[in-house]
Amino acid sequence: MKKNQILSVGLMLFAVQTTWAQINVPNIKEADVSRIIKTLSADDMKGRSALKPEDIGKAADFISTAFKNAGLKHFGDLKTYRQSFDLTQTKFIGGKLMINSSEVDPENYVLSSTQKEIKWTVLPKVETVGKDDNFLAKFQGYLQSDNDLIIVVDPSQSASFKRVKSFLGRGSRGIGSNKSSSKLFILGNEEVKSIDASFTNSISTVPLFNVVGVLPGKSKPNEYVVFSGHYDHLGIIKAVNQDSIANGADDDASGTTAVIELAKYFAQKKDNERTIIFVAFTAEEIGGYGSQYFSKQLNPDEVVAMFNIEMIGKESKFGKNNAFITGYERSDFGKILQKNLEGTDFKFYPDPYPKQNLFFRSDNATLARLGVPAHTISSDQIDTDKLYHSVDDEFETMDIGNITEIIKAIAMSATSIVEGKATPSRVTGVE
Numbered sequence: 454m455k456k457n458q459i460l461s462v463g464l465m466l467f468a469v470q471t472t473w474a475q476i477n478v479p480n481i482k483e484a485d486v487s488r489i490i491k492t493l494s495a496d497d498m499k500g501r502s503a504l505k506p507e508d509i510g511k512a513a514d515f516i517s518t519a520f521k522n523a524g525l526k527h528f529g530d531l532k533t534y535r536q537s538f539d540l541t542q543t544k545f546i547g548g549k550l551m552i553n554s555s556e557v558d559p560e561n562y563v564l565s566s567t568q569k570e571i572k573w574t575v576l577p578k579v580e581t582v583g584k585d586d587n588f589l590a591k592f593q594g595y596l597q598s599d600n601d602l603i604i605v606v607d608p609s610q611s612a613s614f615k616r617v618k619s620f621l622g623r624g625s626r627g628i629g630s631n632k633s634s635s636k637l638f639i640l641g642n643e644e645v646k647s648i649d650a651s652f653t654n655s656i657s658t659v660p661l662f663n664v665v666g667v668l669p670g671k672s673k674p675n676e677y678v679v680f681s682g683h684y685d686h687l688g689i690i691k692a693v694n695q696d697s698i699a700n701g702a703d704d705d706a707s708g709t710t711a712v713i714e715l716a717k718y719f720a721q722k723k724d725n726e727r728t729i730i731f732v733a734f735t736a737e738e739i740g741g742y743g744s745q746y747f748s749k750q751l752n753p754d755e756v757v758a759m760f761n762i763e764m765i766g767k768e769s770k771f772g773k774n775n776a777f778i779t780g781y782e783r784s785d786f787g788k789i790l791q792k793n794l795e796g797t798d799f800k801f802y803p804d805p806y807p808k809q810n811l812f813f814r815s816d817n818a819t820l821a822r823l824g825v826p827a828h829t830i831s832s833d834q835i836d837t838d839k840l841y842h843s844v845d846d847e848f849e850t851m852d853i854g855n856i857t858e859i860i861k862a863i864a865m866s867a868t869s870i871v872e873g874k875a876t877p878s879r880v881t882g883v884e
Contacts, residue, residue, distance in 0.1 A: 480721070481714050481864065483857045489519070489710040490766075490856070491848045493684065494702035501701060502688025503540075503736040503743070506660055512684050516664040516733050519713045523720040525666030525731065529750065536663040538746045540736065541567040541656065543625045548652035550637075552645055563618040564652055565596060566635035567627035573650040577601035577635075584609040590810050592617060594822060595636055597745060603645055604638045614640045625654070626739065628746050661735050663743045668720055670728035673873050677751065679730045679759040679827075680715050680867075681744070682708025683737030683816055687842060696844045703766035703833065703846050709733050711762045711860045718864050719871065726873035727757060734816045744816035753820060758786060758870050758877050759827035761817040765859045766851040769832035770805060776832045776859050777802040780812040784826040786877040790866035799862040806835055826877035832859060 492515060493501070499508040517534040528536060545564055548571075550557040564571075578600055582588045584607045595604055606614050617638060627634075637650070664684065670676065686701025700706075716731040734743035769775055774797075781787045781803035791801050804811055812818065817827040832855065833841070840846045869875035 481718060481857060481861050483853050486710055486714060486857045486860065487853045489713055490702060490706045490851060490853075493706035493709060494700040494846075494848045496698050496700070498700070500688035500690070500699040501684060501686045503661055503685040503739060504659055505688055506662075508688065509685055509735065513662055513664050513733075516684060516709065516713065520664065520666035520716060520731065523666070523713075523717045525668055525716055525720065528665040528667050528730065531665070534664050534666055536665045536732075536747065536750075538628055538661055539658045540661050540742055541627050541658050543567050543569075543627075543654040543656055545622070545625070546653045546655055548650065551649040552639070553643065553647055554649075557639065557641075561640040563621045563638050564635065565621050565625040565638070566652070566654060567625060567656070568635060569654055569656050571635055571650065571652040571654075573601075573648050576645065576648050577603055579603045579605060579645050582606045582610055586610075587810070588613040589616070590813050593741065593813060593818060596740070597819065597822070598636070599634055601634050602636045603648070604636065605642070605645060606638060606640050607642055608640060611640060614638065626742065628742050661742065661746075663735055663747055664733040665747070666716060666731045668716070668725055668729040668731070670726050670873075672726045674728050675755055676727045676873070677730055677756045678725075678727050678867070678871055679732065679756060679820075680712050680762070681732045681734060681759065681816055682712045682762045683735070683743065684709040684733040685735045685738055685743070687738055690844065693844050699842065699844055700847045702848045702851050703764045704841065705737070705763050707764060707766040707851065707856050708762035710856065711765060711863065714860050715864055725871045727871060729871060737816050741816055741819065744819045748819040748823070751820075753823035753825050756820060756825045756827075759817055759820050759825055760863060760867060761815055761827060761829040762863065763815045763829045763831045764833035764835075765831060765856050767832060767834070767838075768852055768855050769802075770834050771800075771802055773855065774798045774858060774862075775800045775802060776830050776862070777804050779804045779815070779817070779829040779831070780821065780880065781828070783812075783821075783880045783882055784828070784878045786826045786828050789869060789875045789877055793866045793868050794862060797862070797865070799858070801830070801862075801866070809835055811835065821880050822883050824879045824883075826880050830859070830863060
């Protein structure tokens with residue numbers, strides 16, 4: 454065959470492949486993606502602080518309208534798309550801690566509690582964080598426990614302890630059954646044999662709300678697939694060049710946009726055998742309280758998979774047509790997604806930033822700890838992202854094409870799971 458004939462055949466094959474890909478690409482358009490993310494990250498949303506109901510409420514109303522237009526049902530017995538709950542906030546006023554009859558320096562302990570008055574003379578359960586443990590990865594797990602705990606942190610973890618103390622020093626927060634439990638973190642290596650503690654906190658509550666919509670499954674209505682992203686951000690922060698609004702375009706208006714577009718897509722497709730729950734979480738930025746509350750309303754054994762979408766606004770370190778999945782090695786979730794993308798150029802990679810503990814830092818973590826194959830999909834170059842948690846995370850910095858392609862890839866890759874033909878293995882290795 455002559456060279457020009459070979460080239461001609463090659464171009465024909467390329468055209469066939471391109472046509473095949475276009476036919477199978479979901480009807481998710483850049484114009485719609487642009488409109489949604491631009492609205493959610495606009496200045497009039499005032500940075501969508503979860504602690505400012507009047508501000509984040511505008512975003513909640515916008516998402517609710519999108520869910521209604523898609524034809525989604527309300528979740529459970531709710532009469533609205535808002536899933537409301539209260540966040541209890543406490544501020545440590547003062548106290549005294551005696552361990553083994555010796556007073557502990559206040560610099561070496563920090564309390565997380567939503568009780569006004571605490572008196573301990575009987576030891577609660579004691580946990581230890583050794584020098585080889587990943588304290589920050591285990592931290593949220595301790596906070597989510599329903600039990601009173603003392604956590605003794607090895608002095609070699611002093612840097613991480615200072616971070617935790619600084620975080621909790623702004624005030625403790627809790628929801629649901631966590632209102633009755635307290636966690637005391639102590640820096641030291643002495644075995645705790647006795648305690649005499651008295652602490653006082655100030656108490657206040659703030660109304661919070663997730664936004665949840667449901668697409669009932671046809672043949673497997675009691676098996677659930679969750680698509681999620683958090684719609685809160687930092688609100689008003691320290692001004693830079695006279696700008697104090699942390700718009701949160703990438704973090705995580707981009708993920709919330711994906712949830713809205715996926716809701717519209719699957720509602721139009723009408724072939725989901727399993728029930729799909731679409732949820733925009735609140736309060737991710739202040740401790741993941743939205744996903745914690747949501748998770749308590751579900752039986753984790755009935756949740757087949759969770760697609761949590763976080764920061765897909767910019768190209769990943771691997772280039773275009775890809776994203777990464779946190780906790781990739783903990784289940785076969787990623788492999789199933791990649792199999793559904795055969796014939797395309799899109800690829801899901803394992804998380805390239807293991808030291809960042811991203812698997813535990815987003816809203817997938819609560820369900821993952823219960824064994825659900827709950828993973829976060831992202832493209833953010835978190836190790837070099839200078840716009841992260843700044844006033845410059847704005848719409849103009851978004852790569853709308855990149856966002857659109859990732860949403861399409863998620864839609865396609867979820868096909869066999871939504872249709873009830875594939876079931877990811879349960880997450881392993883999670884405390």
